[in-house]
Amino acid sequence: MSDMLREAIMPYSLPDKKIYTYEDYAKLPEGAGYQLVGGEIIVTPAPGRRHQRLVLRLVKLFDDYVECKNLGEVAVAPRDVYLGPHETYQPDILFIAKDRIDISAEDKVNGAPDLIVEILSPSTAYYDLRKKYRVYEKYGVKEYWIVDPEEKSIEIYNLTDGQFHLTVRQVDAGETASSLLPGFTVHLDILFKDI
Incomplete structure (x- = not known):
């Protein structure tokens, strides 16, 4: 998990894993710029x-x-x-x-x-x-x-x-x-x- 991602989701205590599942993803805050791509949680900034x-x-x-x-x-x-x-x-x-x-x-x-x-x-x-x-x-x-x-x-x-x-x-x-x-x-x- 990247440091940026860790800081962004720190309050949500997502476990540190190599491959995440939908169950992990569903624990993230609603409406945030996260996607689960190939088991990796991707953080994207707000679009321009x-x-x-x-x-x-x-x-x-x-x-x-x-x-x-x-x-x-x-x-x-x-x-x-x-x-x-x-x-x-x-x-x-x-x-x-x-x-x-x-x-x-x-x-x-x-x-x-x-x-x-x-x-x-x-x-x-x-x-x-x-x-x-x-x-x-x-x-x-x-x-x-x-x-x-x-x-x-x-x-x-x-x-x-x-x-x-x-x-x-x-x-x-x-x-x-x-x-x-x-x-x-x-x-x-x-x-x-x-x-």
């Missing part, structure tokens, strides 16, 4: 202004579309997504289809959401692009969006035969669309305006 603006713009688009079409539920971090005893994440935005809404419990989402959006930041990019990518793929997330504020890009990966395939890569301008939510589009020039 640009990151927050992108989250707000995207969640408004997703939520308005999903609510209008009565397709399911949209949630925003911090919302725990339990994928296994050593994997509990807080994606920036997630969508669960109406026919699977039972995985959305009061305390956490129990299983893979249908769609996940992660907005890259310096403290989370490695996890979003590598570790979490592989776990989302393994547990069956159907569509994974990676939004890069630096590059002003969106990459969309769709799950086919148990593997993610890059189906969309749009940079700076133009329109990108979801395969999972037919008719849902994002205009990059509007999304990244003044970002």
